[in-house]
Amino acid sequence: MSDVLDPAPETLAEIPREPTQDGPKVRLYLVDGSGYIFRAYHALPPLTRKSDGLPVGAVAGFCNMLWKLLVDMRKEADAPTHLAVVFDHSEKTFRNDLYDQYKAHRPPAPEDLVPQFPLVREATKAFGVPCLELPGYEADDLIAAYACKVRDGGGEVVIVSSDKDLMQLVGPNVSMLDTMKNVKIGPEQVLEKFGVPPEKVVDVQALCGDSVDNVPGAPGIGIKTAAQLIQEYGDLDTLLARAGEIKQPKRRETLIAFADQIRLSRELVKLDCDTPLPAPIDELAVEDPGPPLAEFLEKMEFRTLARRVAEGFGGAEARAPSPAPEMRAPPKPQHGPIDVEAYQCVRDIPTLEAWIARAREAGIVAFDTETDALSSASAALCGVSLAVAPGEACYIPVGHEHDGDGGLEFERKEDLAQIPCEEVIARLKPLLEDPSVLKVAQNAKYDLAVLLRHGIDVAPIDDTMLVSFALEGGLRKSHGMDELSKQWLEHEPISFKKVAGTGKTQKSFKHVDLAAATCYAAEDADVTLRLYEHLRPRLAAEGLLTVYETLERPMPKVLVEMELAGVKVDPEQLRLLSNDFSVRMAELEAEAHRLAGRPFNLGSPKQIGDILFKEMGLASGRTTATGAASTDASMLEDLAAQGHELPRVLLDWRQLSKLKGTYTDALVEAISPATGRVHTSFQLAAASTGRLASTDPNLQNIPIRTEEGRKIRRAFIAEPGNVLISADYSQIELRLLAHIGDIPQLKKAFQEGLDIHAMTASEMFGVPVEGMPAETRRRAKAINFGIVYGISAFGLANQLNIPREEAGAYIKTYFERFPGIRTYMDRQQRQVRAEGFVTTIFGRKVHIPAARGKSQAERSFADRAAINAPIQGAAADVMRRAMIRMPGALKAAGLKARMLLQVHDELVFEAPEAEADEVIRIACQVMEKAAEPVVSLSVPLVVEARAAANWDEAH
DNA sequence: TCGACGCGC
């Protein structure tokens, strides 16, 4: 153990360090002005100048971006020394001489965008930033020329754009920055996008072409095929020269026939470093904006930004963004065996400081917290483990004690001297909050919550569980550390049972002796780091980096805040309900016994089956999966409808039993004595579609459908002076189906805000919406939902209580009226059977391994899941995007409101009464725009929100 | 530990 702190091993030496510079180095930021205007225009709501209605949305977005860039970057180690905004000069460029159809299909700029072009140039000048443009060239050419020049002169370039056409320029000392999504684009992101490194992007683009710019490429070859071909043959010239060797006949012929067109396409996409520079680099040096900026903002009536500018640089807004760890060199895989005896137990401050120094040097540290209980909201810290390289890990105990009741007097007690908890926290805090040191954890949400209660706001953080989930959601049920370790490291970690015992003899972790605790805890950190090194590189390689970064990685922090906030529940109300239910259940039980002629357990489906079908001789209908007679609600309903008394009594008893057992009793138990509120736990890696799950207690299945059930919802309340606000997406899954399946009638109905179920009914049955019978609409509604779930005629017949033939006819009519649905279903089915997974419009992969299963039944289950997953998954993605943006949006508006719960298409907030209207406004706006800017939906998302004293009335 | 059941979206 003594050699643990010896000089850094090889893996540490490979982490790149900031180079030492002798003279001032040029660091040039090039903003793609033209690209930015269009994105800002489409991403932002249309904004007009109050005084005269001049459209200024894109200008406002542009100004905010430029200001943020100037302020943020100034705090950074990599602040720009030089800065310029680059514009397209004219419609015609030298590329039109090469190919007269280049960009020929571009629609003209929207009417309300045109007047904003000159304003953006004016804005740039007001900021004191040079505008670059050159007749006959595109902005991209100028960006390329400046980037090459500065890079070759030993400087560094950051291109502020997300245009894929610029990705060919990425490389050493040239990166891209997408300020709208706040992500850096380096070689890894380019690899994810194009499947090849930046220097081969041009070859891939030449093959697949670009419909937006009207670059022809090779017909029938998309980005995946192109990347595959380039990978195989090395480069485009080799590929074209050896095209005759390609096995697939179609591809071979295409490449031979279109070789010239492909070469032309390469000329069109290739950016030329030799473009003349309209201004020398010296003239691009960064300067502070002067009085013209204030004048310009005043003229535009951008009051918020004007105020910020007046407050000057270094305003409260300015905070360094966390670094993008993906810009680091990928860690070297490590296969050394895991030796739990080699870990160090840290019990003095110099040793602790030495570990902290090593973590800083490495730039990455895996960590894990040990606590004395399971609930992160209340558990006390026992210790923290760190791993700085594979096999190099330690455990820092802070809360271990002797077991109070154990041991005889003469038993020698272990020396438990530890560094005081506050001391450890104080020293770890700067490390764990250091933006330049990446922290890695398994199920980071837990550790985040524990440390947040000790005043540490851990960041930046990566989560191996979520990396695994992004890669393999649906492939495995659990993304727990033990399973991942066994599979990827071929190592079975020490089980918690082994160190703490099990059942009655299980002890709290704080009573585990330090040697055993060190082996167990440090191993977790070690395994986490090794898993990270194994799994992380796969994200980019498999095209899932963006999914992880945008849909997974930001979530733990958001959820921790919700879980710690908790929701207030009125225990008195629940106890009253519980008593009421008890009394009525006792009455129903007596009645049931009387009707059966003997006592029996009403909670036992088996006994109910015996009584109904054997003793009373009723005709048993369906059976369960195991062959037992079904006694579920629909069965009992059928029997009750036949006039039997007992089934009705059983149904009533079951309803009360369910409400009492699952809700009223359990919820009272779940109220935290410390906060008086209920703190659920949200699971991120539970549902393969990306939905969250809620446990301990589950607050996503609180009753709503029946009056008795709603009484439980009424017990969810706000603190005095506050209200609960519920905001839910209206029909989000059907809307997404309309978009994904491209169903014109559905899209039109949503765009026009029609009653979607009535429209469906009208379309199917040929009856007008006006005066439509309720039953007709109800049937259409059931079909709409059935379609989303991949229903069959049998299922629909069951649902609607109609003959199977009739249900079959409905489905047939539906497919005839909406042919897009059939196409969509077939597409998903083929996809899942070919690849074993389907994908949401946001890129999330949902694996459905049963699609390749043996039995027909297994595969048809998979088919239905494949139909549902892209819809349910896209809805889950939209909701995650909204949740990630919500805390910032509320804070920016100066509101105290907090998000408390998520129920798949609903968010619940608590806010001071006076804030209610504003919270509703912001919540709706964030939720309705959540898909943007990455996905432009062809249907609007609509959110309905209400504030009230309890959840029932708010919903 | 498993199956049946029932609550939610």
Place this chain on the structure above:
DNA sequence: TGGGATGCGCGTCGAT
């Protein structure tokens, strides 16, 4: 051919 026959979860209870 014909059986099986709506997606995703979690918690409770009884039976084993």
